[in-house]
Amino acid sequence: MGFLDRSRTIAPPGWNRWLIPPAALSVHLAIGQAYAWSVFKPPLESAMDLTGTQSALPFQLGIVMLGLSAAFGGTLVERNGPRWAMFVSATCFSSGFLISAVGAWTQQYWLVVVGYGFVGGIGLGIGYISPVSTLIKWFPDRPGTATGIAIMGFGGGALIASPWSAQMLESFGRDSDGIARTFLVHGIVYAVFMSVGVVLVRVPAAAEERQVVRSAVNVSARNALRTPQFWLLWLVLCLNVTAGIGILEKASPMIRDFFAETSTPVAAGAAAGFVALLSLANMAGRIAWSSTSDLVGRKNVYRLYLGVGAVTYLVLALAGNASKPLFVVCAMLILSFYGGGFATIPAYLKDLFGTYQVGAIHGRLLTAWSLAGVLGPLIVNAIADGRKAAGKSGPDLYTASLFIMIALLVVGFVANELVRPVAAKYHEPEAEAVR
Known part of the structure; x- marks a missing residue:
């Protein structure tokens, strides 16, 4: 071959x-x-x-x-x-x-x-x-x-x-x-x-790649696992994805439940359209926010994902059923942060660990997605099922899970703030990185 x-x-x-x-x-x-x-x-x-x-x-x-x-x-x-x-x-x-x-x-x-x-x-x-x-x-x-x-x-x-x-x-x-x-x-x-x-x-070609390698810190995938930076970013990705995928997986029934008790409930067709809007926000956020990170820096754009994301969840929890446009805009913003988090993390890894084995490091980091893909829907669905069994309806089905998402995003915000440059003891010798 x-x-x-x-x-x-x-x-x-x-x-x-x-x-x-x-x-x-x-x-x-x-x-x-x-x-x-x-x-x-x-x-x-x-x-x-x-x-x-x-x-x-x-x-x-x-x-x-x-x-x-x-x-x-x-x-x-x-x-x-x-x-x-x-x-x-x-x-x-x-x-x-x-x-x-x-x-x-x-x-x-x-x-x-x-x-x-x-x-x-x-x-x-x-x-x-x-x-x-x-x-x-x-x-x-x-x-x-x-x-x-x-x-x-x-x-x-x-x-x-x-x-x-x-x-x-x-x-x-x-x-x-x-x-x-x-x-x-x-x-x-x-x-x-x-x-x-x-x-x-x-x-x-080797000459071009060597210039890139020499311009950055270079850490192997094995050494990356020994750094606090890797595990801080693992936590940041896991919590950001958990918050976003919780809404993504439950989007259609969530918007219908939020406005079920109002004078203008959401029809099934409109709920499907809402899901399509979230997909567009997810896609657009991946290119828009990751491109923005080239201008403002990776840490700053994750401050946006996690900090503004927490505030947006708070708006949903306190006033999500006050207005359909408000609910849709907040949900789209959260999903744009969800997508942006995925797209920005490879560049964040490159900034911290260099290009030497960034693909392998990225692969290991994606185990955070595996956990978040189970955790986010589990939080939202389990709480909604429990509240429904207790006789609750409407936004009350989701209020507790929204506040949990806020707490997770705050923890992720703190983890992002703790990220520092990788210590020199984890760096690869330049000759090995070029080879």
Whole structure:
């Protein structure tokens, strides 16, 4: 497989670095389909007699595998290069759909869980981190903008996948055969689409990369785990994601519950539109806030995510049902901070640890996402269920969870304030970093 070797991806003289973001987007727009899994939930529940909890298993396992594969595969991604990583991602992600298609055809739901959740989840994790260090090396002058463009694709992938998947299910049918055909088409189309990135991606020539390496602190992934800075950023990412994903997962029922007891309740169609607005805010925040971080600094933009995010949650808790526009604007702002946190963290890692093994460090940090993906929805759903059982309704279902999110964001704000430059004892010798 010489084509995948890192040496075969070295850019020739005059290579246009602006070809790298489209290569990254071809992968991130594909794996961003994960945010559109809910489209498959109702037909799967009907065709295979599943509960809502059971139909969520592929998505939940996929997010867990994303964090684990990014953590354990990060060093391999750095060693073998972005083309190898994108190829592995495309193979796993597409194969996950093909295995799921077999599961739907044969009525074996465990194959859907293994295919989409386990195999596809590995593709999610490797694909998510595959372009990060390459983008940072190509764009040392604006790493936030570069990684924001790519990671924006993950947030926006559902805007393409959701209507596309829904249309295919309408065309093929919402029974097991129709679901299987839809999975099959997904697997084939995403394999072709992601292969564009595999072919297009390049790494900087040695002379260019050496200049970047010498201009920064360089810390290995192993040493990064020994620093307080890594664990402070792990906590910051985990808490910021927990706060955002709690609203994202519960968005449609939350806005309907908040205004259920008013004179103008929110209809199901309007609630669906609200979810689409949150997806746009999530996507826009990834490029807008990460680009802003190139101008104001990473610590300052995380002060915005965590500090203003806490204030915004307070407004929702105290006056969220006073006005629909107020509720929508606050929720969109929170989701823009959620997306921005993902897009800015690679550049923050580069500032602290250098470019030496930033992809591997980023992979290990994404275990925070695995925890937050479980923690955020658990907090919001468990409290809402408990309050409903106690006879509460409307905003009272969510007030306690909103105040918990405020507390988490305050803790994250303090953790961000404690971040300092990495001590010299953790640095790699310059000769090793250049090699």
